[in-house]
Amino acid sequence: MAWYAFASAMFWLIVGATVALAVGTRDTLIGLALSVVAYSVFGRLLSRHAARTGISSALFSRALFGYLGAAVAPLIVGATALYYAVFEGSVVAEVFHQYTGWGNIQIWYLIVAAYSIPIVIGGVRTWLDKLNGFLLPFYYVGLIVAVVWAIAVNGYSNDWLTAGPVDPQVNLHAPGWVFAFSVYMGVWIMQPFTWDYARLAKTADATFHKWLTFGPLFYTLTLAVNAIVGIFLAHSLTAGTTLTELSAVQAIVGLTGIFGVALVWVSQTRINTANYYLASINAESFFARVFRIRLPRRIWVVLVGIAVFALMLTNAISYLLKALQWQGVVVVAWVAIALVYLAFARRDRRRSEDFEFRPGRVPAFNMVGLGAWLTASVIGIVMVEFGGAFGATWAPPAAFLVAGALYTAGRFATGERYVLLSRPNDPRMEVDDPWEARVECATCERSYIAQEMDRNPATPDHAPICGECGSNDNAYLAAAYEEARTSAAAGPAVASRRTPEAKA
Template sequence: MTITTPPSTLTVSFEDDPRVVREAATEDYSTHVVPTSWRAGRWSLAMAWWAMFSAMFWLYVAVASADAVGAPATIAGMVLSIATYGVVNLVLSRYAARTGLTVALLSRRLFGTLGSALAPLIFAATALYYGVFEGSIVAVALQGYFGGNLKIWYLVAVAYALPLVIGGVRAWLDKLNGVLLPFYVLGLIAVVIAATVKQGYPQVWLHSVASQAPLPGWLTSYLIYMGVWIMMMYTVDYARLGRPQDTRFHGTVTFGWVFYTFTFGVNGLIGIYLLRAWEISGSETGVVDAVIRSLGFAGVLLIFVSQTRINTANYYLASTNLEAFAARVLRLRLPRAVWVGVAGAIAYLLMLTDVLGYLLKALAWQGVFVTAWVAIALVHIAVSPADRDGLPEFRTGRLVPLTAGAAAWLAASAAGIVLTEQGANAALAQLAPLITVVLAAGLYYAALRFAPSAVRVRGGDPRDEVEDVWRARILCHVCDRSYVAVEMDRDPSANGAAICSACAADSAALARAVR
């Protein structure tokens, strides 16, 4: 609607709202743009993110690849994956630091206000599944060494991790993971030495025989690593907390090729070495057995440290995206601490089921949506001038409910799932992630070129009424909090009063007035 009366005057300040800062200590601006004043220091963010380095999953996935295609082909796939992840996360981390957007907020621009709801749900579900996997590793290690009921150890693995993730990245997770990182590194060195002393050097650990496969071994290995492109989404939600002046460091070291050289390369080679030294098959618990056989109780401590680090990231991202999904779809606003508890409860219930029986299938389906999302995000950043050079439009009142981009995402994902599930051609099933990426990129590019714009043309933009959209804070008439002007809009259902991004997403009156 057109506002015919003079709009309400903006209440502008240039200091952070103390109430918002107190909430940010746990919320980390989960449903808001992160102001530059809340960005983490270079090493603070690096230590928080490098929690990802210590997942036992990286040892396991390398062994699974080596069992399938042999160690040489696995190493080739690792190198290609490190290069790919390095380039993609360089782009995504710089974009996230420049805009301060979460996956949920960026998805609004890509898919519309309604179409974007699926992205945080898939993100939260995937983070939860990885949390279940890593938590199960802890439980199996504790039961294997101490005995007892595995269900009780599952509960222990979940319960001790939850309090650790209630604090935000800058307030707590950086410090916790910074302290634990040296213990994990020393533990990796110790486990390799101990395995060699006890078992001798496995002469053929890099020459394992590959089974027959429909695709070249290096390509199969590369596609296996494509299954964890969820790391790209993880990158966005962490990198938004980085300072713009640190983007070069974060793009190379924190989120880029340096990180993946250690995460995929070092972890992967150690995993292959350990299991070949102990002659253990590459099962889900094979890495646990090898570590405990090598170090005994110290191995249990190593697993405890490694899984504590990685699950701080898994539960943190699961809770923030559950919060974003509930706020957008259910219009339910609860503190993130509540969503941490919800994430933990869901994780424990999943552990009580035959989770490994359907975990890989669930991750395969979700992985299709994730790879399509990454392809679409990259195309958008590359070819959308406003997002590349200026500020993206993510405010609810200035976007259509569904974009052609949402149709592109769903169509590419549906094609990927069909290819994954069809049993007639094994090569096509394995190539599903790559085909999905190409389809998603092509369809989204076509949507940008030929479909109507996703942005509504409206006047009265608070961004045009302040000199510096990152310094100015504007008071929201709904929640009575001041947020950075980048995310603020005028509410046509309230005489143009200022409204923050989160409150605008909840307002049915605003949506009606805009229509």
């Protein structure tokens, strides 16, 4: 239910309606159907591996880009979630300001940001799950009532089903359904979002999750149902006006009054629980890795709320939209590389549980992954900035194909040279079950499962060290890289005798 918060964003209604105005209803529905399939397939793949590893998308990115190279991934994911929080929070503030006529908009910005913070401080499996589960029916009941209300007031016509583009003369440099599919590719940020939620799932529930939580049911409701309602309401409520997220929402509120206000509050509050959560966990990861600033997630939630309020005050919709376009192609390239990595892991029969993320077991920079990501992202951004209508349509597909092709070629050429550091003395190999056995870190004197532990070659006895302490220990990192260069061990891990430090 915490994940299903994404299903109730007004954003999805407006995306569907906007695409339909550009290419017509028929092509929009074709592009939607293809998008539901693509999102569902990728969601099933990523959620399965995320649940098996239990690691975040930021840690998974270490396997793609290296220990330091992966620092960009949480920045992109967190910034995108932050920007969406600004959008959705602004909508709530504008609606309350319009409906009540009280105060100025800055006060409502502050109220919305302030009430969002305590909602998100609780855990995903408890508070957010229960809150979103409680609010979900209200959202869909609200959509049904809004549609029925619109029909009662304006009557019903099938014209919206056969409507063509508003301006048929605009050259999109592709069939309409390709343009529609490309627009939804720009929101593939849902894939790393999927990873960050699915890592909390139980592996025993994999079948349920791949069909209902992160698969076809979720994306049918999120993409298709919302888009269809958005297309209908756009033709019924906003005829003759420029369609924006705010204009459509204002039309709903103008039609249904306090009921519309309640619908907007439910939808935007639900989606912002997800936005604040993802922004906070990725900010925590980014600042810990890059600046070594370590704060509890609750503090990061507060800081995210402050950042959301500050961005609302700048009225930054125009440049945020441009930033989201740039991030769209960057994320599409990330998805392509992640899928190719998983394909190679399947070819090599590498279990998801064995994915490597420990700082001393992955290179600082994975030049194959980083090169593919950077090249594809630059090409996509250049197409967005200078390619006009052609670039807007083809930038996401181009970034996806370039990233996938370059990473595939690089992996065939280099094998796992830039994926894993081949070092001996691996605690995972010293215990019967690395997911159950506990090993005490010699630095912080806390015990963690062997799956997270390494041995520190900078110490005479190769003392055990946890991932957190290893991230802060430059001597350990330098010694690990040197050991990898000089070690004659074959493979990423070398089995050794169990030692007394491994405590079941």
